[in-house]
Amino acid sequence: MATITPFPAPSTTSAQTPLLCVRGLRKAFERREVLRGVDWEVLAGRVIGLLGRNGAGKTTLLRCLLGLSPVDGGSVELFGAPMVEPGGTRMHRVGFVPQSFDLFPWMKVRAYLDFTAAFYARWNHALAARLLGEWQLDPGQKIGQLSQGQRQKLAIVRAIAPEPDLLVLDEPVASLDPQARRAFMAELLALMRAPDKTVIFSTHITADLERADADIALLRDGRIQFTRPLAELKARLCHAVLSRPAGWAQLPTVDGALKLRVAGERLHLLLEDVPPERLHQLAKDLDASLRIEMPTLEDLFVELA
Ligand SMILES: Nc1ncnc2c1ncn2[C@@H]1O[C@H](COP(=O)(O)OP(=O)(O)OP(=O)(O)O)[C@@H](O)[C@H]1O
Secondary structure, X not given: OOOOOOOOOOOOXXXXXXXXXXXXXXXXXXXXXXXXXXXXXXXXXXXXXXXXXXXXXXXXXXXXXXXXXXXOEEEEEEOOEEOOOOOOHHHHHEEEEOOOOOOOOOOXXXXXXXXXXXXXXXXXXXXXXXXXXXXXXXOOOEHHHOOHHHHHHHHHHHHHOOOOOEXXXXXXXXXXXXXXXXHHHHHHHHHHOOOOOEEEEEOOOHHHHHHHOOEEEEEEOOEEEEEEEHHHHHHHEEEXXXXXXXXXXXXXXXXXXXXXXXXXXXXXXXXXXXXXXXXXXXXXXXXXXXXEEOOOHHHHHHHHO
């Protein structure tokens, strides 16, 4: 099936001005197009999980949004003004955790945070000190001597301490152990669940997004395919399995099917907005047995990404 893009974007009649507005964003590396005209609007106050396969362009997109990577075309507006390059006072309102953090290996943790604090209009010293303690980061240790996971924690403290209005995190938990991941997610959500705080984070750990009850944005084929609350995705999509000994030499036409896949005598269907009674009727018509499953986000990702 060629396209599997559920939920076309709603018309932009919302009275709320988006915090981030991306139009036709393009980016190529040596003529290899990674972003192929991204259109994306993010409203303030949302927690958004950016999903996409390896190499889909998540890091590239996040960097372009913040002016950290030049773009080949299109536009990005952040807080209502065009984003051309990083810097300026509005960057005080943005926290960014990059995928890897290799800066200032000679600096000690506390010195690095004090140094960074000087660049921000706001800096919550008490919060930074608390997180260092809770996450067992030694303020006197040199950054170069920290483990990968400890560096990632430090990058998160650095990004959160300015109490940003927009926090952008690129696979922030990839190096964290499960306990640290949960603590981080809880901290993040407690901090950012204020009405106008917005979080965009890329991750492959779908369980974290389920816990965060995030909006899910899928980057595929160089575009954001949809951005929808996870609860809505789960309410509207279901996975059905039709089985019959004769197999499926010919695929049936099923309204609402986003994807069909045959495995032996089973036909797997990813369906959008198809009521169970219609599925039962279909199974009867096709002389097949039916199993309906509520997909996890990981299941959806595997089907859609
Ligand atoms: N500096 C660069 N020079 C050349 N190609 C690059 C560069 N940065 C990224 N790419 C390419 O752009 C594509 C998208 O990379 P990107 O890191 O944005 O993907 P991603 O979705 O973040 O992947 P992952 O989930 O593996 O982190 C990849 O094919 C990558 O090889």
